[in-house]
Amino acid sequence: MDFALSSQEEAFRKEVRDWLEENMKELPEWWNNPDVLRPEVDSEEYHQFSIWWHRKLYAAGFIGITWPKEYGGRGRTIMEQVVFYEEIAKHRAPGPTNVHGMGWVVPATLAFGTEEQKKRFIPKILTCDEIWCTLYSEPEAGSDMANVQTRAVEDGDDFVINGQKVWTSGGHYSDWAVLLAKTDPDAPKHRGLSYLLVDMHSPGVTVRPLVNITGSHEFNETFFNDMRIPKHQILGEKNRGWYVAMGAMEFERSGTAAAITRENTIKDLIKLAKETKHHGQSLSKDPAVRQKLAQLYIEVNVSKYMDLRGLTHLLREGRPGSQGVLSQLFGVELNQRLQDFAMYLQGPYSQLMRGSKYAIQHGRWQYSFLRSRGNSIETGTTEIKRNVIAQRVLGLPRE
């Protein structure tokens, strides 16, 4: 592993750094000051703030860094993209939004889409003019994703969709979605699915809110009642949707900046321990607290090197590969340990949420503690990730 950057990459790092230092002055005070109350994550104000910042990043040429110029990308290297996300994390700046669009819809469209689909969809994802969500999970198809029952029946030039999806993150403000639906009910379940691109404003789509453990409306139930999708909105071949979804998920499971975000969290925990007093003494002087902080600090560094190992794989093979699941699993569980310790440090104050005048930093840690529980479910549960590691990384038998 070579940690040195080329002169072009160093120049790009400086470009990102200079831009962030100048433009972060425009961020609202609540962004970087934990003592100022921030808008709720599910508020319109927060949503509009995320789009505003995303478009500034786009205008500066930092969105779609590795994607081809003809679809609105910058046509640069993976390392430059890594550098960009590292600088975002180091500066604690907001990242891009349209997470599903950027995270897997664009990579899947580039890999499986037609030329018309690439030209039609990718530029609007990059500019955030069209926000995307993901319609995979159903009440009886979560971990067993291939068990989806939502039907897509051919009728003339369209597919007609009937069924129900669940846990649709951002479905209430999305314009488009990727949908996994059954096109051949008689085929073995992995071979009868298709991957369709859905206009969420079509007649026959109903989105109903679901409130998560933090009290926020982040995901939804989505119902389809005779919704029509033109046949040209299929991504890849009919009945091969499972393989498109698997290809897209490989991108979902890769990532390199998360370790720096965890580094920020451990620094914040050290600060919290210094500022929190127990019997008049700073908690950072308590040997048990010091030991735990040191242990978490070691684990944060382990996660950094695991991410770098995944990055080496990506640079050599051109795709993240199932190796990425190792660092993702470790990172998810480590974040939960970090968040648990934030609650421990706050003692009885850990019970106070946003809205209480005694809540530490307006309950910011309570939100991130509760939200971190979902990390071990979304994008595949930790049990499923362990299965993937056993079978695909270690090559162990299924039984």
Ligand SMILES: Cc1cc2nc3c(=O)[nH]c(=O)nc-3n(C[C@H](O)[C@H](O)[C@H](O)COP(=O)(O)OP(=O)(O)OC[C@H]3O[C@@H](n4cnc5c(N)ncnc54)[C@H](O)[C@@H]3O)c2cc1C
């Ligand atoms: C915050 C959040 C956001 C989400 N956003 C989206 C979204 O935008 N779009 C979308 O489509 N879905 C989304 N999901 C859904 C998510 O993908 C599913 O919740 C997840 O795949 C698990 O499915 P399930 O909830 O049906 O649990 P189940 O599959 O019913 O699992 C229940 C338990 O059984 C375990 N289990 C199941 N099968 C096995 C096995 N073979 N081996 C070992 N253990 C097993 C699981 O690990 C789990 O502990 C989101 C979920 C969360 C929490």
